[in-house]
Amino acid sequence: MPQLSIWEKESFFVPQDVIIIGSGFVGLWSALHIKLLNPSYKITILEKGIIPTGASTRNAGFSCFGSPSELLHDATTMGEDKMWQLVAMRYKGLMEIQKYFTSGEIGYDANGGFECFSRLSPDWEECQQKLGWLNAGMEKLTGIPNTFAVADEKLLKWVLTVWII
Numbered sequence: 001m002p003q004l005s006i007w008e009k010e011s012f013f014v015p016q017d018v019i020i021i022g023s024g025f026v027g028l029w030s031a032l033h034i035k036l037l038n039p040s041y042k043i044t045i046l047e048k049g050i051i052p053t054g055a056s057t058r059n060a061g062f063s064c065f066g067s068p069s070e071l072l073h074d075a076t077t078m079g080e081d082k083m084w085q086l087v088a089m090r091y092k093g094l095m096e097i098q099k100y101f102t103s104g105e106i107g108y109d110a111n112g113g114f115e116c117f118s119r120l121s122p123d124w125e126e127c128q129q130k131l132g133w134l135n136a137g138m139e140k141l142t143g144i145p146n147t148f149a150v151a152d153e154k155l156l157k158w159v160l161t162v163w164i165i
């Protein structure tokens, strides 16, 4: 080991209270919350890349808690209770982000989102049948009624837009 400078000793090699591996969203939010709970803690975040190289810098940027078909798929694979727990965590996470950043700072626009189905798709049948159940569950979590709705009228506009483009 080469001899260390005083700066290296006092920065890189000083004993840490917490070491977080990975500087994606989870690592950075964890560091922030640990620091808020324990302001005196020394925290180091280790990142294997020169820049973060995981999903957080590659995602599409949608702030979503799950589309109808995604939630129904999750309910089938993980069970209804776990699916709602996951939705609640996602929703709480989105609210949390807004405590720290203004919409302008993070370019947040509450535009809603759309899922497109073919009329022949079994997913469409299921989503249509269970829309009321999904909305009731969402309202329990958010207090907002009718989170999801059928929006057939948008299709014509989108088809025309695609044709014009």
Ligand SMILES: Cc1cc2nc3c(=O)[nH]c(=O)nc-3n(C[C@H](O)[C@H](O)[C@H](O)COP(=O)(O)OP(=O)(O)OC[C@H]3O[C@@H](n4cnc5c(N)ncnc54)[C@H](O)[C@@H]3O)c2cc1C
Residues within 6 Å of the ligand: 021, 022, 023, 024, 025, 026, 027, 046, 047, 048, 049, 051, 052, 053, 054, 055, 056, 057, 058, 059, 060, 061, 062, 063, 064
């Ligand atoms: C293509 C794509 C699109 C997505 N779109 C959306 C979206 O629109 N909306 C949405 O909400 N979510 C989206 N997601 C999901 C979301 O981006 C991830 O759930 C989230 O970024 C995960 O964060 P993370 O911190 O757990 O992981 P990551 O962001 O992957 O962070 C892990 C970090 O750990 C580092 N690391 C790994 N191993 C080591 C090691 N051994 N030592 C040191 N560092 C290490 C990696 O380099 C990386 O920087 C998308 C994901 C992908 C891949």
